[in-house]
Amino acid sequence: MSTVTxxxxxxxxxxxxxxxxAKQADAIAEAYRDASNDQELVTKKDxxxxxxxxxx
Numbered sequence: 001m002s003t004v005t006x007x008x009x010x011x012x013x014x015x016x017x018x019x020x021x022a023k024q025a026d027a028i029a030e031a032y033r034d035a036s037n038d039q040e041l042v043t044k045k046d047x048x049x050x051x052x053x054x055x056x
Contacts, residue, residue: 006033 008029015025 006036008033 011029011032012022012025015028016022020028
């Protein structure tokens with residue numbers, strides 16, 4: 001499986017630009033990062049590799 005990179009600094013800056021206080025923006029970014037780390041994501045390439053042997 002692939003790893004998805006999450007730019008927490010960019011995310012925090014976007015939240016702050018929309019008017020969210022820095023402390024809250026940091027907490028939201030950390031919560032999102034933690035939640036997304038629990039997910040196992042599949043990319044298009046992963047699917048192509050796994051489905052290649054199957055004939056439709």
